[in-house]
Every structure is written in structure tokens, then in C-alpha cells.
Amino acid sequence: MKKLYATIGLFLASLVSAQVPQAFSYQTIAFNSAGAPIANGNVSFRISILDNSATGTVLYTETQTKTTNAKGLVNLNIGQGTAATGNFGGINWGTNTKFVKVEMDPAGGSNYTNVGVNQLMSVPYAQVSKTVVTGAGQGITLTAPNGTAYTLGVDNSGALSLPTTSGSSSSIPVNLYFYGSHNNFNASISELLRNTGGYDKIGYKYLSANTQLKFIAAQNASAQTYGLGSQNTLVANGANITISSNGFYKIHVADYGTSVNVFTVNINPSINLNYTGSSNLPQISATMYNASTNKFTINLMSVTSANFSGFKIDLPGGNSGNNYPETLGDNLSDASFDIGGAYIMIPNLTSTPKNFKIEFNINFDATGTYTITQI
Numbered sequence: 001m002k003k004l005y006a007t008i009g010l011f012l013a014s015l016v017s018a019q020v021p022q023a024f025s026y027q028t029i030a031f032n033s034a035g036a037p038i039a040n041g042n043v044s045f046r047i048s049i050l051d052n053s054a055t056g057t058v059l060y061t062e063t064q065t066k067t068t069n070a071k072g073l074v075n076l077n078i079g080q081g082t083a084a085t086g087n088f089g090g091i092n093w094g095t096n097t098k099f100v101k102v103e104m105d106p107a108g109g110s111n112y113t114n115v116g117v118n119q120l121m122s123v124p125y126a127q128v129s130k131t132v133v134t135g136a137g138q139g140i141t142l143t144a145p146n147g148t149a150y151t152l153g154v155d156n157s158g159a160l161s162l163p164t165t166s167g168s169s170s171s172i173p174v175n176l177y178f179y180g181s182h183n184n185f186n187a188s189i190s191e192l193l194r195n196t197g198g199y200d201k202i203g204y205k206y207l208s209a210n211t212q213l214k215f216i217a218a219q220n221a222s223a224q225t226y227g228l229g230s231q232n233t234l235v236a237n238g239a240n241i242t243i244s245s246n247g248f249y250k251i252h253v254a255d256y257g258t259s260v261n262v263f264t265v266n267i268n269p270s271i272n273l274n275y276t277g278s279s280n281l282p283q284i285s286a287t288m289y290n291a292s293t294n295k296f297t298i299n300l301m302s303v304t305s306a307n308f309s310g311f312k313i314d315l316p317g318g319n320s321g322n323n324y325p326e327t328l329g330d331n332l333s334d335a336s337f338d339i340g341g342a343y344i345m346i347p348n349l350t351s352t353p354k355n356f357k358i359e360f361n362i363n364f365d366a367t368g369t370y371t372i373t374q375i
Contacts, residue, residue, distance in 0.1 A: 023079030037072025042108035050099040054117040060086035180213035187221045199255040213241040234260045274310040302353040310343025337368045
């Protein structure tokens with residue numbers, strides 16, 4: 001039976017200058033499969049910051065390789081590794097709880113095993129202070145109910161200045177929720193668009209033709225609403241967005257600084273095979289979608305141990321104005337999707353060709369589950 005490599009973690013404060021550092025410390029002991037500390041060994045880690053729950057959206061992922069001491073102890077500065085997903089400096093520590101997932105390869109490679117997910121408590125939230133005052137001449141950032149950010153400043157005589165808009169020329173809030181005629185424009189059950197760590201907010205949903213859509217700053221009927229302005233821009237109190245045909249849609253809000261554009265693209269997920277270069281590759285059926293079950297089905301035919309070494313689900317990027325493709329894999333082999341995760345394997349393959357049905361669902365935040373059934 002496969003054994004997990006356990007670690008014991010401890011978060012430590014890390015204030016090395018007058019400014020808030022773009023990192024926080026994590027101390028851990030690395031163990032091998034026999035339960036003994038790995039002394040003076042090179043160990044690699046993949047660390048992810050998750051939003052709101054232990055299975056929440058991945059806001060940021062980085063990798064690090066460290067050498068343990070004689071007792072197996074290693075110190076990590078999370079935020080200073082090699083970024084793989086997102087931007088550590090772009091994490092909004094002031095909203096929702098945050099969790100850290102630690103994966104480790106005791107051999108120092110990239111064959112990571114999940115060794116624990118823990119809620120971050122008070123230490124990383126020192127990062128919140130960078131939205132308040134970060135140095136001389138900086139002001140306090142205040143956020144209005146409609147999501148607009150303002151800066152309150154002070155001069156050398158102590159006189160306060162009137163608030164001015166802060167940051168991007170856009171007034172779109174950090175968190176933006178999606179709703180429409182499909183849920184009777186009920187703000188309380190609006191769905192949070194996933195912040196990708198950059199300037200994009202994305203959601204996925206099956207929508208019927210003529211569905212009317214809008215966005216709102218909070219799950220509250222009195223919150224500021226946003227709709228369509230000129231040239232597909234998203235503006236406060238804008239018009240409804242109309243869906244033209246039935247389909248599974250990617251809803252993408254892209255902040256370009258000078259404007260915020262919204263794209264609704266009818267997409268068709270597909271399978272991306274990690275084939276071995278054999279001339280007799282597996283055959284892939286067309287993707288079928290069942291709106292009543294919210295599940296996609298793709299058949300793989302003539303799969304063997306010689307022509308197959310995993311698959312991912314591709315979520316297309318759409319046209320050139322919305323070119324933000326994503327892939328879904330599975331880091332933990334638990335039949336649940338991870339954005340940008342590892343290739344998904346089919347067990348017990350042999351040289352004899354077999355046929356399989358891949359059935360999966362994709363939630364609004366790109367989470368989901370899948371089943372693999374031999375047919």
C-alpha cells in the first residue's frame with residue numbers, strides 16, 4: 001500500500017524590513033515512507049494557497065527545493081518560490097479564509113504527494129496591511145459598498161485630503177458575482193466569479209438561449225450591479241447581457257486597466273491525451289452534454305498500455321479577445337478536478353485494446369468530478 005510522506009508544519013512571522021514582505025515562513029519536518037526524518041536531503045515542495053476552504057479555488061501555487069538539516073527540518077519562505085499559478089502579490093488576504101496545501105517529493109523531483117491542507121491563521125494576514133499603508137506618502141485604501149476603491153491621504157501638516165479613486169481606472173470590485181434570469185436575478189444565490197490571480201475573473205455554466213445576465217458586487221440585492229456598456233465593456237448599471245443560444249458557457253471578465261470587457265463564449269470541453277507517440281492512438285468520440293444531469297461524456301476507444309499515458313480536460317479560450325484557455329487534471333487521483341492538475345490515468349491497462357466512457361461535470365468555479373467506466 002502506498003504510504004504518504006507526513007510533515008509537521010509551523011507558520012512563523014517573517015518581518016525583515018519596515019515594509020510587509022511578499023512571503024511568510026513555513027517550517028516543517030520531512031519524513032520518508034518509513035516514518036524517519038530525511039536528514040541532510042534535498043526535498044522538493046509544491047505549495048498552494050486555497051480560497052475559502054480546504055478544497056477551494058487555487059489562488060497561487062509555487063515550487064521550492066530545499067535541503068533539510070540533520071533532524072529533517074526545513075524552512076520555506078512561501079511567496080518566494082518559483083510561481084506556477086497566480087501571483088502571490090495579487091492575493092486578497094482580506095477576503096475569505098485562506099488555506100495552504102503542501103505537497104512534497106522526498107526525492108527532490110516533481111512526483112508530489114499531498115501531505116496536508118491547513119487553514120492559515122493570523123500570520124499571513126499581515127499582508128492585509130499593504131492595502132492600508134505601505135510607506136511614507138501612501139494613504140489608507142477605503143472600499144465603497146459598490147466596490148470602488150478610494151485613497152485617503154494626509155500631508156506633512158497633518159491635514160487630511162479628500163479620497164481619490166485608487167489603482168486601476170476600472171471601478172469593478174475585486175469580488176464580482178454572476179446572476180440572471182436563470183435564477184430570477186436572486187442576489188443571495190449569485191455565484192462568485194473565480195479570480196485567476198491576475199486581472200481575469202472566470203465562471204462556467206450551461207445557459208439557455210435568451211437568458212439575461214448581469215453582475216453584482218455582493219450577494220445582496222442592494223449592492224451595485226454591473227452590465228453591458230459600449231464595445232462589450234462592463235459598467236455600473238449597464239444593460240443586461242443576452243445569451244444567443246443554448247450551450248455551456250465560459251463567462252470571462254477581463255480587466256485591461258483602461259476598460260473592463262466581458263465575454264460570454266459557448267465552449268465545448270475536450271480531452272487532451274498525453275499519448276506516447278504510437279501510430280495506433282486511442283480514438284476519441286465527440287463530446288456530448290446532458291443538460292438534465294449537467295454532465296459531459298467522451299468515449300475513448302482502443303486504449304492500451306502502449307498508446308496511453310493520461311488525459312486532461314481542455315476548456316477552450318475562445319476568440320482572440322478572450323484567449324484564456326484552462327486545463328483540468330487531478331493532482332490527488334481522487335476523481336476531482338484541479339485547475340492545471342496532473343494527467344489523469346486509467347488503471348489496469350494492458351496490451352489488449354479497451355474502450356472507456358469518461359463522464360464528468362464542471363462547476364461554475366471549474367471544480368468538478370469524473371468517472372471512468374469500461375464499456
